[in-house]
Amino acid sequence: MKFGVIVFPGSNCDDDMVHVLGDVMGQEVSKIWHKEKDLHGFGDGDCVVLPGGFSYGDYVRAGAIAQFSPIMQAVKAFAAAGGYVFGVCNGFQILCESHLLPGVLLHNANQQFICKNVWLRPGTNRSPITSDLDLNQALKIPIAHAEGRYFADRATLDALEQNDQVLFRYCTPEGAISPEANPNGAERNIAGICNAQRNVFGMMPHPERASEAVLGNSDGRGIFESLVSSVLV
Amino acid sequence: MKFIAEIDIMPHKELLDPQGKAVVNNMEHFDLTGITDVRIGRHVTMTLEADSEADARRKVDTACQKLLANQIVETFHYDLAQAH
Numbered sequence: 230m231k232f233g234v235i236v237f238p239g240s241n242c243d244d245d246m247v248h249v250l251g252d253v254m255g256q257e258v259s260k261i262w263h264k265e266k267d268l269h270g271f272g273d274g275d276c277v278v279l280p281g282g283f284s285y286g287d288y289v290r291a292g293a294i295a296q297f298s299p300i301m302q303a304v305k306a307f308a309a310a311g312g313y314v315f316g317v318c319n320g321f322q323i324l325c326e327s328h329l330l331p332g333v334l335l336h337n338a339n340q341q342f343i344c345k346n347v348w349l350r351p352g353t354n355r356s357p358i359t360s361d362l363d364l365n366q367a368l369k370i371p372i373a374h375a376e377g378r379y380f381a382d383r384a385t386l387d388a389l390e391q392n393d394q395v396l397f398r399y400c401t402p403e404g405a406i407s408p409e410a411n412p413n414g415a416e417r418n419i420a421g422i423c424n425a426q427r428n429v430f431g432m433m434p435h436p437e438r439a440s441e442a443v444l445g446n447s448d449g450r451g452i453f454e455s456l457v458s459s460v461l462v
Numbered sequence: 463m464k465f466i467a468e469i470d471i472m473p474h475k476e477l478l479d480p481q482g483k484a485v486v487n488n489m490e491h492f493d494l495t496g497i498t499d500v501r502i503g504r505h506v507t508m509t510l511e512a513d514s515e516a517d518a519r520r521k522v523d524t525a526c527q528k529l530l531a532n533q534i535v536e537t538f539h540y541d542l543a544q545a546h
Contacts, residue, residue: 289504290532297529326532333534340480380477380535414478 230274230460231257235304235320237295238263242281242317242437249437250278254453263298268307274460276313277304279320281373281435291334291376292322301327313357313460314429318374321421321431329429330422331389332381334374338414342375346446347412349420349434350400353393356423358430361455367404368448370434372412377433379415379422386416397421397432465510465518469540471531472503506530509545518542 232250236243243260250258261268261277271277284295295301301323308314308329316324324330337343346369351362362368381389389395397420401410411418413433421432436449473479482500489497508525512518522540531538 289530293529293532333532335477335535336480338478338480340484382534414480 230276230457231259231271232276232278233259233261233268233271234278234280235261235263235300236280237282237284237298237323239284239286240280240282240319242319242435245435245437246278246280246317249440249453253440253450254457256457261300263295263300265303266299267303268300268312271307271312273311274313276315276456276460277307279304279314279316279323280437281318281320284319284323287376290326292319292324292326295319295323296327305329308424308429311426311428313456315358315456316431317435317437318372318377318433321433322376324429324431330424330431331385332379332422334376334433335378335380336376337374337378337412342373343377343412344371344373345412346371347420347434348400348402348404348410349397350404350406352395352398355393356396356427356430357459358421358432358452358456359396360459362451365404367400367402368451369402369446370436370439370449371446372434374413374433377413377415379419379433381416386419389419389422390417392425394423394425394427395419395421396423396430397434463512463514463518464545465512465515465542466545467506467508467510467518467522467540467542469506469508469522469526469530469538470503471506471526471536471538473501474535474537475501477535503536504530515542515544
């Protein structure tokens with residue numbers, strides 16, 4: 230498998246993602262400029278990553294303009310054909326705005342940019358990024374966003390839960406999913422989801438900032454290990 | 463024909479608008495009382511060329527539906543006038 234990290238104008242976590250996938254996980258990875266019109270050589274078992282940042286300055290709504298970048302037409306076709314697409318932070322926002330994932334990310338309930346470590350509880354093992362995670366073990370992963378309040382209507386939220394599409398929920402260090410552990414007012418503490426086909430997945434927290442002991446936190450590494458192992462099978 | 467659309471995009475009424483809430487909660491700091499609710503959206507002025515009013519409405523609707531408003535959380539409304 231190989232990874233492609235899309236670079237939009239305003240992406241700023243692309244190098245971190247390339248570093249973790251390439252140097253830490255030892256995978257083949259390349260950057261793809263958003264003006265490309267096709268995903269040269271990407272096919273079955275490969276993964277396209279939409280990194281964090283402020284694509285197009287978050288103008289209109291975070292992720293709203295990036296959905297019309299030329300590469301996104303190719304990403305939509307790639308996803309429809311079953312290719313893996315992973316969005317982190319602004320990448321998650323872009324996937325929602327592109328309707329590759331349901332719902333939307335709104336301004337945080339406290340109207341502040343929040344940059345801190347939070348705790349996440351994996352909700353299911355049935356996704357490429359959670360397949361190897363312990364469902365009873367909370368992970369400490371940083372968030373850094375102003376628009377991270379996941380919202381969808383009740384029917385969509387119910388469907389996400391019934392179909393086991395909620396990948397991560399904000400929780401306490403002990404793993405309790407409570408209002409106090411919810412940093413941004415996200416519906417049902419949702420921090421990450423996948424689509425019904427389980428090949429498109431997004432999350433607001435940044436596992437690429439927490440995947441090396443030298444950074445003092447390697448809780449995010451299990452997410453990348455899950456991805457690599459489930460895709461290589 | 464040239465048209466101007468004045469577009470208002472607002473968060474759905476049932477949705478928490480933290481920006482509006484922050485504004486209304488801070489009015490008291492300059493001694494303005496009696497403001498019970500503020501909801502903040504966006505206003506867009508769009509100038510466009512179209513063959514007819516119907517064509518102009520189709521273009522404005524498309525712009526709003528595809529990019530300017532996210533209808534999961536926002537509504538849009540506009541007034542359209544021919545520019546001279």
